[in-house]
Amino acid sequence: MQTETENVEMVVVDAVVAHQHLAGPLLPILHQIQSELRHIPGSALNYIAKALNLSRAEVHGVVSYYHSFTTKPHGKTVIEVCRAESCQAVGGRKIEQRFKDALGLDFGETSSDGNVTLESVYCLGNCACSPSVRVGENIYGRITESGVNAIVDKAISQLAKSKELNQ
Amino acid sequence: MNVRVYVPQDSTALSVGADDVAQKLAKQDVAEHSIDVIRNGSRGLFWLEPLVEVETERGRVAYGPVTVEDIDDLIQSGMLSGKQGHPLALGLTEEIPFLKNQQRLTFKRAGITRPTSIEDYQAHQGFIGLTRALSMSPQECVDEIKDSGLRGRGGAAFPTGIKWQTVLSAEADQKYIVCNADEGDSGTFADRLQMEADPYALIEGMIIAGFAVGADKGYIYLREEYPHSYTVLKEAISIAKHHKFLGAAINGSAFDFDIEVRLGAKSYVCGEETALLNSLEGKRGVVRAKPPLPALEGLFAKPTVVNNVLSLSTVPTIFANGADSYAEFGMGRSRGTMPFQLAGNLKQTGLVELAFGVTVDELINEFGAGSRSGRPLKAAQLGGPLGTYLPPSQWKTQMDYEALAEINAVLGHGGVVAFDDTVDMGEQARFAMEFCVVESCGKCTPCRIGSVRGVETIDKIRANENRQDNINLLHSLCSTMVNGSLCAMGGMTPFPVQSALEHFAEDFDRVESSSQKIVPTLAKSRT
Numbered sequence: 280m281q282t283e284t285e286n287v288e289m290v291v292v293d294a295v296v297a298h299q300h301l302a303g304p305l306l307p308i309l310h311q312i313q314s315e316l317r318h319i320p321g322s323a324l325n326y327i328a329k330a331l332n333l334s335r336a337e338v339h340g341v342v343s344y345y346h347s348f349t350t351k352p353h354g355k356t357v358i359e360v361c362r363a364e365s366c367q368a369v370g371g372r373k374i375e376q377r378f379k380d381a382l383g384l385d386f387g388e389t390s391s392d393g394n395v396t397l398e399s400v401y402c403l404g405n406c407a408c409s410p411s412v413r414v415g416e417n418i419y420g421r422i423t424e425s426g427v428n429a430i431v432d433k434a435i436s437q438l439a440k441s442k443e444l445n446q
Numbered sequence: 447m448n449v450r451v452y453v454p455q456d457s458t459a460l461s462v463g464a465d466d467v468a469q470k471l472a473k474q475d476v477a478e479h480s481i482d483v484i485r486n487g488s489r490g491l492f493w494l495e496p497l498v499e500v501e502t503e504r505g506r507v508a509y510g511p512v513t514v515e516d517i518d519d520l521i522q523s524g525m526l527s528g529k530q531g532h533p534l535a536l537g538l539t540e541e542i543p544f545l546k547n548q549q550r551l552t553f554k555r556a557g558i559t560r561p562t563s564i565e566d567y568q569a570h571q572g573f574i575g576l577t578r579a580l581s582m583s584p585q586e587c588v589d590e591i592k593d594s595g596l597r598g599r600g601g602a603a604f605p606t607g608i609k610w611q612t613v614l615s616a617e618a619d620q621k622y623i624v625c626n627a628d629e630g631d632s633g634t635f636a637d638r639l640q641m642e643a644d645p646y647a648l649i650e651g652m653i654i655a656g657f658a659v660g661a662d663k664g665y666i667y668l669r670e671e672y673p674h675s676y677t678v679l680k681e682a683i684s685i686a687k688h689h690k691f692l693g694a695a696i697n698g699s700a701f702d703f704d705i706e707v708r709l710g711a712k713s714y715v716c717g718e719e720t721a722l723l724n725s726l727e728g729k730r731g732v733v734r735a736k737p738p739l740p741a742l743e744g745l746f747a748k749p750t751v752v753n754n755v756l757s758l759s760t761v762p763t764i765f766a767n768g769a770d771s772y773a774e775f776g777m778g779r780s781r782g783t784m785p786f787q788l789a790g791n792l793k794q795t796g797l798v799e800l801a802f803g804v805t806v807d808e809l810i811n812e813f814g815a816g817s818r819s820g821r822p823l824k825a826a827q828l829g830g831p832l833g834t835y836l837p838p839s840q841w842k843t844q845m846d847y848e849a850l851a852e853i854n855a856v857l858g859h860g861g862v863v864a865f866d867d868t869v870d871m872g873e874q875a876r877f878a879m880e881f882c883v884v885e886s887c888g889k890c891t892p893c894r895i896g897s898v899r900g901v902e903t904i905d906k907i908r909a910n911e912n913r914q915d916n917i918n919l920l921h922s923l924c925s926t927m928v929n930g931s932l933c934a935m936g937g938m939t940p941f942p943v944q945s946a947l948e949h950f951a952e953d954f955d956r957v958e959s960s961s962q963k964i965v966p967t968l969a970k971s972r973t
C-alpha cells in the first residue's frame with residue numbers, strides 16, 4: 280500500500296515529467312496536479328521550483344494568483360455556480376442562494392466529508408441558456424430554483440457510484 | 447428509408463439535454479425508417495436548443511426545443527418525413543427568421559457541418575483561403591487583411607492588418623501566433639460556438655496568420671471554463687496534423703506550422719493580451735506596461751500576433767472571397783460583419799452575425815423578441831462586465847465602434863445582456879466593482895484599492911448613509927480609476943457604474959427594506 284506522501288510525490292513527479300519539455304510548462308503542470316490531488320500541496324512547490332529552475336516563492340506566487348489552483352483540497356466534486364450578468368438577468372442570484380442552502384456551504388467552502396466544494400464562476404459561455412452551473416466537466420443551463428436539488432443530488436449520487444466502482 | 451437526424455454537440459445544447467435526445471433518437475425503432483443520428487455543431491439559435499433537424503428533400507427541417515419526452519410524440523406526428531403541425535415544428539431551418547435575417551460569413555458553417563470532420567470542412571469551402579494565401583507572398587497576405595478592414599473582435603478593435611505588418615516587419619529568429627480564446631466577458635459565447643462548431647476555421651486562420659508574418663508556432667490560450675471546447679480543439683488539431691494541414695510542409699508547401707492548446711486558470715485579466723502572455727509563460731497573469739508592444743516583444747520576448755478567436759476565424763473567409771467582398775459589409779470604419787451575442791432576459795437568445803450598423807433595438811426587440819420573463823425591459827449591458835448599461839432611450843444607437851463611443855458605450859466582444867424591470871441597477875453597479883475586486887491583477891492602486899472602496903461606497907449610498915457625499919465620492923473614485931489604471935480592467939469598471947448612476951439614479955434612492963438588506967458578499971480577491 281502506498282503512503283499518502285508517496286502518492287503525492289508520484290503525482291508531482293509525473294506532472295513535471297509530462298510537461299517539462301514544453302515552453303512555459305508551469306500552468307500545465309499545476310493543472311495536472313490540481314486535477315489529480317484536488318489541490319497543490321505545499322510539499323510540491325520545492326520540487327517544481329527545482330525542476331523548472333525557479334524559486335519556491337515564484338511557484339507559490341503563481342499558485343496563489345489563479346483561482347483554479349487551491350492550497351486546500353477541493354471536494355471530489357466541484358459545483359461552480361455562475362455569478363455573472365447574463366445569469367443575474369434571469370434569476371441567477373436566487374440560484375446562487377439555493378445552491379448555498381442545498382449544500383450548507385458558502386462559495387469557496389468544502390463539505391466536511393470532503394465530497395463537495397461550492398465555487399463561483401464568472402461566465403461559462405452558456406449565457407444564452409442562463410442561469411448556468413458547472414459540475415465537473417458538465418454544464419447545466421436554464422436552471423430553475425426547483426431544479427437545484429436535482430443537480431446537487433445527481434452530483435452526490437454519481438460520487439457514490441464512482442466510489443462503489445473503486446471498491 | 448435512412449433518415450439523417452442532426453442533434454448538436456455544443457456546450458449549450460448539451461447543457462439542456464442534447465445528449466439524452468441524441469441517445470433516445472438513436473435507439474428508436476421505427477417501422478419504415480432507420481435513423482442516422484449526426485452530431486453537428488450548433489446553429490447558435492440557442493433558445494431553441496436542443497434543436498433537432500431532419501434532412502428532407504426540401505432541406506433540413508427543424509424542431510425545438512426538443513426534450514426526451516417529446517420524441518415519441520414527434521415521431522408519431524411524422525417528424526422523420528419532415529411533417530409540420532407539431533407545436534415544436536419550426537419549418538425549414540434556413541427559413542427561421544432569426545437565422546434567415548443574418549449575414550453569416552464567419553459562422554457560415556456553424557451547425558451545418560460535423561465540427562471535427564475535416565471532410566465536411568473541405569466540402570464547405572474549407573482551406574480554400576489557405577490555398578490562396580500560400581500562393582501569395584507574406585506581404586500580399588498582410589495587405590489582404592489590411593484591405594479587408596478587419597478590426598480585432600476581442601474588444602479593443604485594433605486593425606488586424608497593422609498588427610500583422612508590425613510582426614512581419616520585425617526581424618527575429620522566432621515569432622508566434624497566439625489566439626486569445628479566454629472569452630471572459632459575461633454574455634458572450636461566440637468564440638466558444640466558433641471553436642465547438644467550426645474549429646478548422648480557427649486553425650486555418652492561424653496557419654494563414656503564421657504564413658503572413660513568418661511564425662511557425664501557434665498557441666490557443668483557452669479559458670478553463672470551456673471543457674468541451676478543449677476536447678473539440680484537441681481532436682481537430684490532431685486530425686489536421688494527420689491530414690498534413692499542421693506540422694511540416696503544410697498542404698505540400700514549404701511552410702511549417704504547429705498549434706498547441708493551453709488552458710487558463712480562472713482569471714479574467716488573463717484575457718488582456720500581455721497578462722495572457724505572462725500566463726502562457728507560466729507566470730502570474732499580471733498586465734505588462736506597453737511599450738514594448740507584444741507585436742515586437744511578445745511571448746518569450748519574441749514578436750507575437752495576439753488575436754481573438756473571431757478575428758482569426760474570419761481570416762479564411764477573407765482569403766476565400768477576397769478582401770473587397772468582406773469590406774463591402776459594414777459602415778464607416780467598422781467593416782465586415784460582427785457576431786453579436788444575445789443573452790440575459792430575452793426570449794430569443796443566441797448568435798446573430800450581421801454587418802455593423804444594426805441598432806441595439808433591432809437586436810433586442812426583433813432578433814431577441816423582447817424579454818423572456820414577459821416583463822418590460824429596462825436596461826441592456828453592451829460589451830461585457832466592463833461595458834455600459836444602456837436604457838431603452840439609447841437603443842436607437844447603431845452597433846458601430848465609433849457610434850457607440852459617442853454615447854460612452856463600447857461594443858467590446860459583441861455581447862448584449864438584457865435586463866427586465868425587476869433589475870436593481872444599484873446592485874448591478876455594486877457587482878461591477880465587486881468583480882473588479884475579485885479579478886484585479888493588483889498592479890495598480892486605483893484598480894486594486896479603488897474597487898474595494900467602490901463597493902463600500904455603493905453600500906453606503908444604498909444604505910442611505912450621507913447619500914450625496916457618497917455619490918460625489920463615487921463619481922470621483924470612478925474618474926480616478928478611469929484615469930489612473932494601466933489597463934481596461936480598472937479603466938472601464940467605472941463604465942457600468944457611471945451609466946447606472948446616470949440613467950437609473952432612482953435605483954440608488956431606494957431605502958433598503960429589511961428583506962433586501964445588503965449582505966456583504968465580497969468574494970476572495972487575489973493574494
Ligand SMILES: Cc1cc2nc3c(=O)[nH]c(=O)nc-3n(C[C@H](O)[C@H](O)[C@H](O)COP(=O)(O)O)c2cc1C
Nearest residue numbers: 598599600626628629630717718719753754757934
Ligand atoms: C481586462 C481585459 C480583458 C480582456 N479579455 C479578452 C478576452 O477574453 N478575449 C479577447 O480576445 N480579448 C480580450 N481583451 C483584449 C485583448 O487585450 C486584446 O486586445 C485582443 O486579444 C487582441 O486581439 P484582437 O485584435 O483580435 O481583438 C481583454 C482586454 C482587457 C483589458
Ligand code: SF4
Nearest residue numbers: 887889890893933936
Ligand atoms: S488596471 Fe487593474 S487589472 Fe489592469 S493592470 Fe492595473 S491592477 Fe491590473
Ligand code: FES
Nearest residue numbers: 361363366403406
Ligand atoms: S453569464 Fe452565466 S454563463 Fe455567461
